[in-house]
Amino acid sequence: MSAHASTDVPILECSGLRKRWPDGRVALDDASLVLHEREVVAVVGPNGCGKSTLLAALAGLETVDAGDVRFRGVAVALPRTGARPTKSDEEAARRHRLRIGVVFQSYGLFPHLSVGANCMAGPRHGLGLAANEAERRARAALARVGMEEVFGRAATELSGGQQQRVAIARALANDPDVLLFDEPTSALDPQRTREVGALVRSLAAEHRRAMVLVAHDLDLVRDAADRVALMEAGRLVADLPVKNFFATSDPMIRRFREHGKTVD
Amino acid sequence: MPKADDPDALTGFEIELMDAIGRALDLRVEPVLGDWLALVDLMKSGRADLAINGFEVTEERAAEVDFSAPYYVYDQQPTIRAADRARFGDFASMRGGADGTGTFVPVATLNGAASVDVLLEFGWPREAIREYDDGLAPYAELKAGRVDLVVQDGVVAQYYAGGDPELVNLAPLGQTGTYAALFRKGDAALRGEFDRALAGLKSSGELAALYRRWKIWTPEQASIGIVERVGDSVATGGSETAAGADGVDAARAFAWPAVLWALAKACVNTILLTVLAMPLAVVVGVALAIAMRSARRRIAWPARAYVALVRGTPLLVQLYLVYYSLPALGLWLAGEIPSLAAILDVQAALTWPAFLVAIVVLAGNYGAYEAEVQRAGLESVPDGQRRAALALGFTHRTTLWRIELPQGFRTMLPATINDLNSMIKDSSLVSLIAVPELMQVALGIGKATFMVPAVLVAAAAYYLVLSLVADRLARRLAAARGLGIVPGAQRGALAGGAR
Structure with a gap:
């Protein structure tokens, strides 16, 4: 367990999140998760268990049927399925997103913009900063991930690993309170996986901001996370410190550790 | 009709007749060209004050317009x-x-x-x-x-x-029958002045000399009071050949350098039409595409209706309706609804110059096609791009303008360049409303010189060159501005099931 902030109020939490896809499949089923200041929580689980949907809901990017997301104890007015959000709800959701940085599995870089413009996009058009301040932030964020020399290059010219590092820099440039990683290495080959994994580990080791890490790579989870939450069929079924997660003889967790499945 | 060596100058015995009447009335005569069948509409709409083009006096026509005194007897x-x-x-x-x-x-x-x-x-x-x-x-x-x-x-x-x-x-x-000029019904003042001047030309022998010069004099002209000045006939007869060469034969003189130069000058208007109308069409198309995708029905439906209507009717019909029929319709409406006429000068509002009408109709027509192009472009942008922008704190509007539209535009750039290419050639249709672009000038020269096929081949060659150059330029400009084609779509995998 790492350094908690002095306050007991979690920085980000969700409770009772429910969501069904239009085809009737359950995405989230009473999902609840707590994230404290400067804490790194890994969310693991078999394919299709709802990890990515949970992350999107935490980021304010997904409509839900029921449940709450709270930031420092204050409920976020997240859009509900089927309801048209009001102007002020939209703005509240946008302000929430500004505090949350998201790194996507397939990077999601803007192909029509340069690396620099990708990293300036958040400060410029999200935070509304002046161009020179946005550029300063973008350069600092790129330097943090070791990519400052590609500022003027087209984003699409880079390798997958480089693109993911730029995507991390783009999220950092907004200086968010929370970073969410959605399988940041699963689209990469083993070499790039090691590069990006090292970057995620170093960001986690800083303990400057809280992180949620959705990952398949249990080595990365072991190195980076303080706590591991196991997800199964849209709900969180286990939540324990990382040491305990890798030591426990609980049959379901063992099954997942060894076979990537929670049931036979 | 336009002269072969100078399409801006008009020639013809009726032009000379109008010049003579203008001199007699001390008025400046400004010719307004139009399709023969449309001359009446031109005049009714107020684009012209009178129409003169070999209109035969008939009873049916007298119900719609007022005729001047006859100025020519034809057989x-x-x-x-x-x-x-x-x-x-x-x-x-x-x-x-x-x-x-x-x-x-x-x-x-x-x-x-x-x-x-x-x-x-x-x-x-x-x-x-x-x-x-x-x-x-x-x-x-x-x-x-x-x-x-x-x-x-x-x-x-x-x-x-x-x-x-x-x-x-x-x-x-x-x-036999007679030709007369046409006036709007009830425009008695102008008609009276015209007739007075015409009577003067008839009795002075000037009109007879003019007809001799154009080799259209016949003895029947005396029946409508056209006098040949006695003793003059020999003199005019003597000068007839030379004057005839100036009139009829000069119009028919055909020289390739002059014709090619006239066509090249006409290309300027064709280029101008396209250069002005195509960017407008893209703007209209983007606006319509956004409206069509709106969740609000009262925004989406009118846009969809406009696109369906414009794509479902011929450009030729639209041009004709807007240029010739809209003013007539507006005037009729103003007559029916006096309060409309009180707040709006309908005639001024609806009788835009032909060039402006051409640009508006071309842009409005191509805007409907561009709407489908830009809509397809917006739909081609992966959902992950929108999510990535929202995650950075973009508003929906900023996401549309900064992320979705630029990417959609790039993806559909080949289709837009294709529309540009089509417009260069479709601009030939505005010859219908007498805009002196390539096709109109080519037809004018062709008819005046009896060389329609040759001139049309030359015009076709110009169109081909314009279209090839436009393609090259557009692609080069796009490349220079980094508007390459978007490589492999990138899809954010976050909660991929959400749509």
Whole structure:
């Protein structure tokens, strides 16, 4: 367990999140998760268990049927399925997103913009900063991930690993309170996986901001996370410190550790 | 009609007549060109104050417009191929022989002219009468052998067939009528002045001299009071050839360098039309595409209706309606609803210059096609791009303008360049509303010089060059601005099931 902030109020939490896809499949089923200041929580689980949907809901990017997301104890007015959000709800959701940085599995870089413009996009058009301040932030964020020399290059010219590092820099440039990683290495080959994994580990080791890490790579989870939450069929079924997660003889967790499945 | 060597200057005996009347009334005469059938609408809509173009005085027309005093007496003039002179000894042999039991030869004439009625009176079955939209086409058909006879007003026959060795004019049919200028109903003041000036020209001998110069003088003109000054006829007769060369023959003089230069100058208007209308069309298309995708029905439905309407009707019809019919419709509406006329000068609002109408209609038409192009572009942007932008704190609007539209535009750039290419060629349709672009100038020169096929081939070559150059330029400009085609779509995998 790492350094908690002095306050007991979690920085980000969700409770009772429910969501069904239009085809009737359950995405989230009473999902609840707590994230404290400067804490790194890994969310693991078999394919299709709802990890990515949970992350999107935490980021304010997904409509839900029921449940709450709270930031420092204050409920976020997240859009509900089927309801048209009001102007002020939209703005509240946008302000929430500004505090949350998201790194996507397939990077999601803007192909029509340069690396620099990708990293300036958040400060410029999200935070509304002046161009020179946005550029300063973008350069600092790129330097943090070791990519400052590609500022003027087209984003699409880079390798997958480089693109993911730029995507991390783009999220950092907004200086968010929370970073969410959605399988940041699963689209990469083993070499790039090691590069990006090292970057995620170093960001986690800083303990400057809280992180949620959705990952398949249990080595990365072991190195980076303080706590591991196991997800199964849209709900969180286990939540324990990382040491305990890798030591426990609980049959379901063992099954997942060894076979990537929670049931036979 | 435009002169061969200078398409901006007009020539013709009626232009000279109007100049003479203008001088007599101390008025400046500004010619407004229009399609023959549309001249009446032009005048009714207020784009022109009077129309003069060999309009035959008929009772049906007198219900719609006011006629001036007659300024010319015409007769119906049959024309045949010179080679057929032996075959058709006289006019009667072409209408079933003396007893009327033989066959009627196919005959060509001007669409909507009095000659149609004359032919029907002579017993021609309707299916043997071919009508064309301009005066030259019947003679081309006669030479091509598609018809054996042309019957048109003597003036037209003299102008188009008079100097042609392949054709021969037979004796006129003695079916005379008169030409008069047209005025808006009730515009008595202008009509009165016109008639006064015309009477002066008739009695002074000036009009007779003008007709001699254009080789259209006939003795019947005396029946409407046109006087030949005594002793003048020899003098005018002497100068006739020289003056004739200036008038009729100069219009027909054909020189490739002059024609190619005139066409090149006309290309400027074609380019200008496209350069102004295409960016407008893209703006209209983007606006419509955004509206069509709106969740709000009262925004989406009008946009969809507009796109369906415009894509579902021909550009030619739209041009004609907006240019010729909208002013007439507006005036009728203003007449029906006086309060509308009180708040809006309908006539001024609806009688935009032809060039402006051309740009608006081209942009409005291509805007509907661009709407579909840009909509497809917006739909091609992966959902992950929108999510990535929202995650950075973008508003939906900023996401649309900064992320979705630029990417959609790039993806559909080849389709937009294709539209640009099409517009260059479709701009030829605005020749209908007398915008002096490439096609209009080419047709004008072709008709004036009897060289339509050659001039059209030259015009086609210009269009080809313009289209090739436009493609090159557009692609180069796109590349220079980094508007390459978006490589492999990138899809954010976050909660991939959400749509």
